[in-house]
Amino acid sequence: MAIIFKFVLKSIKEKKFRAFLILFSIMMSSALFFAAGAMSNSMEKMVVDRIRKVVGSSEIMIHAGSDSPSPFVSTAGAERFKEKVDYAVGCITGSAVYETEKKEHIRLNLYGYSLEELQSFNPISFSTYGEVPFVGKRLIVSSLFAKENSISVGDNITITIRGSKHRFSIAGIANDTGLFTDDGRTSAVVVPRETLAAVYGVKGSVSTIFIKPAAGEDKGELIRGLSRVYEKYKVAESIPMEDIKRETDSMTIPFMMMVVMVMLISVFIIYTSFRVITAELMPVVGTFRSIGATRKMTDIVLLSQSLIYGIIGGALGCIMGIGILWVMSRMMMNMGFNSSGFAAAIDFEPQQMGFAFLSAVLLSIVSSIIPILKASKLPVKDIVLNTIERKTKKSNWKLIAGLMLFAAVVTVPPFIPREHALIVNSAVMTAACISIVLLIPYITHVFLRIFEAIYLYVFGNEGVLAAKNLRDNKNMLNNISLLAMGISTILLINTISFSVFKEVTNGYKNLNYDIELSLKDMDRSALASLRRIEGVKDVYGSYITYDVELSDGKSRLIALIGADTKKHLEYYDVGFDESHEVLLERLSQDRNIFISKALQTKFKLNEGDYMTIKTPSGYRDYKVIGFFDSIMWNGQVGFISDKYFIMDMKQRSYTEILIKTSEDVDLVVDRIKTKFKSTSTYISTIRDMEERNQNSNEALFNIFRIFSIMTMVIGVFGVLNNYAISFIERKRGLAMMRSMGMNKLQTVKMIFIEALSGGLIGGTIGVIMGVLLIMTVPYVLRAIDLPIKIHYSVPMLLSSILAGVVVAVVASISPALKSSKFNIIEAVKYE
């Protein structure tokens, strides 16, 4: 057995490039499999880390909701549960503004805590503390804030809360961690709770109560008990793990779909490599068999090679997977999963690594088993005498299976139920790839017929010869398959990215205003004071409620807008035509609603149907009177009239104020900031919002791009390997042609024309495969409530074909050069 093992290792070592290629494809497959699986854990960890910054070690929190009688909640109710909890810490939150020496305004988030309680559930790590009791007009600030404003412990600073100036002394400076982590926009400040309660006039009440159940207490039961006491308030888990998991799991599926592509390519590479390996090892297998080795033993020789590749590739893949996961986490920070000041977090479970390793071993064995079993069935006499007959029988099963799969891929997606769309469409996409791979010999045949006719006039007889050489050339067909799979994956990602970019751009084009503003008190007087600011052309107070539950208790609208029927169209252009304007008037006449076309498809609603919305006043039926096309809020949006919005949603102040400007937008933003410097404001230009949105989308697609580029890289290595194999196999044919008078230049020309043809066919089939994959995307996106229209970019399609040509031609350089140097006699003389 030791000799066999030694032999296996030696034969792996002898073919370094092939070993590298097999290991690389196995490694990448398992690495990406691991990263895609573990990504949801990492995303969860990042989200949880961010929430933990505020909620500390608590597990339950109580705070006011939109229908609560007050924004503050009494701590008395929680006192009744003191036997069942480790702690119940009250916190008063607020905001303030600090004016720097340079007259800049820094927004401060105020947290009113008892320091002792805070240290028990969300401890502060102090840089310095002034050894004074944390009572009265004292503050704890972050190190960054202290450094930027040259503040030390004991210094006094003045901050503005609700328009009044308050003077505080610095009690301590905290390290920039936990609550004090810098988010790049605001700065956290801890104030004694009683002091902040006095400022807000809410003695005995807090904004939030953080609770940790005592050991052995059932959290669910405690939440139910607290909900009964605080029935007008929100009692919920501090970290809504179910929601987070749902969100992050839905992100995993598209990545897994990419992994399927990577694995398909790897299967292809390993399968073709093992066909060559078994052919090469046949004489040795024959020798083993002739000296008494059983078929089982020779199978073990071949399988152990596959197993070694699987084990090494799997181990390397797990290590690389951690690296990829880390890179992905870094990239996720740019797409809103985290904010500045946090390190990219990676988190995974040991079994995920185990599965990745197992996937590598399985991938290697499954991909190599067919060539190994085929070799195993050969009669020992034929192996020893090298009289193995090659099958020449042509069968059409590939054509029939390919066409049937193709037909299924085109026709099935519209009929897939929404709830199964993600999983079934993943299978459809895999089937699309398999169907094209099965059809590649036939499509190639058609292409070659055309090329043969054209090449005579373009490249002369060498062109015709090149086209003839490609007929039934297995290596070239493999190359075409690899190129097609790699190109289609990149095309898929780039087309979706391009479509999202275009849709988002179009979405923002529909917003006919320049600035969005949030103020503490957004009422008619705020609109009036904004109108007085120089450069403000017009303002519109918009009512919006987010995350609105529908009657089934499961479905939700991302946003419900209360529209001012007179002004709404001036600010939102969502494709209403004139008749819609009339319809808009009808909004105010009754409980009527316009919904997006995405919602219309999702809920299969027609005009006149009713949509039941859960409001603070109970369930309300709204009659659907029209539809509009919009990508904003992912198309999960509806409009009702502001009159019924105020009535049903019990919301009197605007959610946001939309501003049209007549001067430079940035200048107007500065003026608004100055005007409202003493109150907390959120202000953003539409231009900045669009940029942030596009950047966030781009960050997501960059992660997908890593996967697609890896797919292409594996494909390119496969193509290089095939060219190397092809050259070895064709050496004899090339030598024969040289013996018949083909000169070196003609040989090189022929090889390049072959590569060009292979690249053209590979690129074109890649585009066909890509389009087939892209066709299923709208159904996948619709299933995750993202009604993105697909936009094809002709330059992108053409550059995909060009990419195929470039890869093939570059890969053929080495064989072309070798073809003019090899020993003709050796090549023609020996079998």
Added chain:
Amino acid sequence: MEALKRIPITEAQRAVIETCSLYKTYKLGAVDVEVLKDINLSIHEGEFVSIMGPSGSGKSTLLYLIGGLDKPTAGSIKINSKELSVMKDKEQSILRRRDIGFVFQFYNLIPNLNIEDNIMLPILLDGKRIRDHRKKLDEILEVVGLTDRRGHTPRELSGGQQQRVAIARALINEPDIILADEPIGNLDSKTGTEVMELLRKINKEKGKTIVQVTHSRESAAYGDRVINVKDGRVWQ
């Protein structure tokens, strides 16, 4: 063992192949191996010459040097009075296309091309149009007896049939010389006889000069003259 003698080459007709003081040395690791030593011979138009000798004697090397597939270490080779050593790759290739036809032991057909395409390869390489040479193809297929197999691929033919295709391919450009390396070395005796009959027919009826390398005395007997090669030298 029979005493080996050097043979003088007689000059009856125009010499189509001439070698003068031909040497060929290969490097085998650090050692130089002299495969051919001072080879001087003439082969005349219409001759059917068999080169015989034991394995490793240098007979195939001599054939490939004559065919311009390898370069001599020293000496000259003339084909139809044209000196090979001064020719560039392109000129040598043209010579191989038009003046020489090769037949190999293992046929060396392109497996994914059909019989017609395999035979027409030299036409393609010479930049000629296939459709202009259809008649010629029909004639040659008739000569080699494969008219009914023209659309088949090499895999679908027997060894003897494949060698006939190789002979047809060697003839399509109507070269003066056919160089055959063990043409029946891979065939059974019956098929081998058929192939040798075909070569003799081509030699007699078409007047082609044929030089074959062979191990077999029966095969050599089809020729007009035998050249023995041993230890890199030509003997009679």
